[in-house]
Structures are given as structure tokens and as C-alpha cells.
């Protein structure tokens with residue numbers, strides 16, 4: 001066969017390993033802020049990514065669920081299943097859920113696949129979260145208007161071995177996002 005002489009231009013196409021970065025931490029710790037900042041940076045760097053925010057999903061996919069231990073577990077299971085599907089489609093997922101129980105986070109890791117799962121503990125101390133109180137939920141929980149509120153009247157089990165740990169009380173948001181971005185880039189190519 002005659003050589004047409006046409007050559008495709010060699011391109012550097014990075015082999016992206018689509019990970020799920022699972023942000024866990026108290027309400028007000030900074031999960032949503034960092035998830036959206038990280039999502040924006042990844043998009044700007046050319047990666048396909050998607051933010052699954054517990055707060056948002058509870059208005060749709062998980063709107064039938066409350067905050068009992070069982071419902072939180074089901075919430076996390078559903079989000080982890082979605083994350084797995086998105087990873088399989090080549091999309092980097094950033095999940096931001098309180099996910100207060102160790103067993104549920106382990107379940108999420110197993111559903112997504114342990115090699116794909118990056119647990120990022122947003123370790124902001126509760127005193128800082130309470131002073132931020134961006135939605136007034138701590139005030140309502142202390143006033144007895146909100147039952148089973150994580151950190152006040154429901155437990156938060158600290159991750160024992162997270163891949164990343166970030167205390168947002170110590171650095172401005174941009175630095176926290178940069179720290180997460182560095183970790184993700186080290187792990188997606």
C-alpha cells in the first residue's frame with residue numbers, strides 16, 4: 001500500500017487516572033469552598049472533573065434521606081456509586097460530604113475502588129467551625145432546634161489515616177486549594 005505521507009501530529013496526552021477525592025469534615029470546615037476551588041483549578045488545567053456536594057445532592061438524588069446513622073450511610077453509598085460511575089467515564093470526582101462515620105468512609109473507599117480513592121480530611125477544629133457558622137446551623141443545634149447535628153449532638157469520627165489532611169484555620173482558602181491541587185496532580189497522571 002502506498003504511503004499517503006500523512007502523519008498525525010504527535011501529542012502528549014496524559015493518561016489520567018480518574019480519582020475520587022473525598023472531602024470529609026465538620027459542617028463549616030470548608031469542604032464546599034475547597035471542593036469548588038479545586039474543581040475550578042482542575043478544569044482550568046484541562047481535566048474533566050465534577051463536584052458532588054452533599055449539601056446539593058440532598059436536594060435531589062438524596063432528598064428522601066435524613067441524618068440518622070442509617071440515612072447518612074445510604075447517602076454516602078449513593079454518592080460513592082455515582083463517583084465510581086463518573087470515574088469509570090474518565091471524570092475526576094470531588095465529593096464533599098461530612099461522612100462522619102469511619103465505616104461509611106471505608107464503604108465509600110471500597111465502592112469507588114481503593115486505588116482510586118483519596119481521603120482528604122478537612123480537619124478544621126469545631127471551635128472554628130462554630131465561630132464561622134455560615135448557615136447558622138450550630139446556633140440552631142445549640143438552641144435545641146436541630147437534632148442530631150454533627151459535632152454537637154451526633155458524632156464525628158476522625159479519619160485515622162487520611163491521604164491528605166488540611167486545617168483551614170491555618171491557611172487562606174487559596175493556599176488550601178493549592179495544597180489539594182498539588183496532591184491531586186501527584187496522583188492523577
Ligand SMILES: Nc1ncnc2c1ncn2[C@@H]1O[C@H](COP(=O)(O)OS(=O)(=O)O)[C@@H](OP(=O)(O)O)[C@H]1O
Pocket residue numbers: 026027028031032054055058067071072073075076096097098099100135137146147148149150154
Ligand atoms: N443534623 C445534621 N447534621 C449534619 N448536617 C446537617 C444536619 N442537618 C442539616 N445538615 C446540613 O446537611 C449537610 C450535610 O450533608 P452531608 O450529606 O454532607 O451529610 S452526611 O455525610 O450524610 O453526614 C450540612 O452541610 P455542610 O454544612 O456543607 O457540611 C448541613 O448544611
Ligand SMILES: Nc1ncnc2c1ncn2[C@@H]1O[C@H](COP(=O)(O)OP(=O)(O)O)[C@@H](O)[C@H]1O
Pocket residue numbers: 025026027028029030031032033034096132134168169171172173174176
Ligand atoms: N481557609 C479556608 N478554607 C475554606 N473555607 C474557609 C477558609 N477560611 C474561611 N473559610 C470560610 O469558612 C466557611 C466554610 O463553609 P463551607 O465551605 O460551606 O464548609 P462546609 O462545606 O464544610 O460546611 C466559608 O464561609 C468560607 O468562606
